[in-house]
Amino acid sequence: MTGTTISYQIVIFTHQHSINGEIFLHDQRLSDYLNDRREKNVILRNASVARLENPGRVLEKTQVSLVPKSGIVLAFEPLQKAPFPPRFIKYPKDKYDVFLILEGMEVRGEVHMQGPLDFSNLLADAGESFLPVTQATVTIEANPSFLLKRDAVLVNTERIRFLGKLESRSPTEPRPEIRK
Secondary structure, three states, rough: OOOEEEEEEEEEOOOOOOOOEEEEOOOOOHHHHHHHHHHHHHEEEEEEEEOOOOOOOOOEEEEEEEHHHHHHHEEEOOOOOOOOOOOOOOOOOOOEEEEEEEEOEEEEEEEEOOOOOOOHHHHHHOOEEEEEEEEEEEEEEOOEEEEEEEEEEEEHHEEEEEEEEEOOOOOOOOOOOOOO
16 A cells, blocks of 8 residues: 655744745654654755744745754644645543743643653653644744744654643633733
């Protein structure tokens, strides 16, 4: 059976830059691709680069570029131009509200684990370098007025400077607003 390779748009945040481009995924999720330790770099096609302090101002555009995975702080998929086939199976996991401090940004959202939240396990998982955070809200130090809300982002675990479990809240209680 032959798999399919499809071009996907992704956005990568480094400590100071936002990079938007296309990658090719072969029957896999973005998290699987980033956590694949056989490849140390991400090859992007048709990329544009901007500073996080002004993400709307493109500094340069490239046809082909390379981003070392170690330099990625956070990555996500924006809305895609066309619908794509499902690329994953969901397994039941418990959700935990967390707050993370990364290099130059903060993330509030949910991590999913089977069983109780164990930070050591969460960050020491042998194959995982990029941690999925769902219902994510990202604030950027260089641009505090810019607020990014995504269904899911992938955080480079080597760039986490603080990780904390937030106080429990009822399912109907809204997540606290971020002060500006």
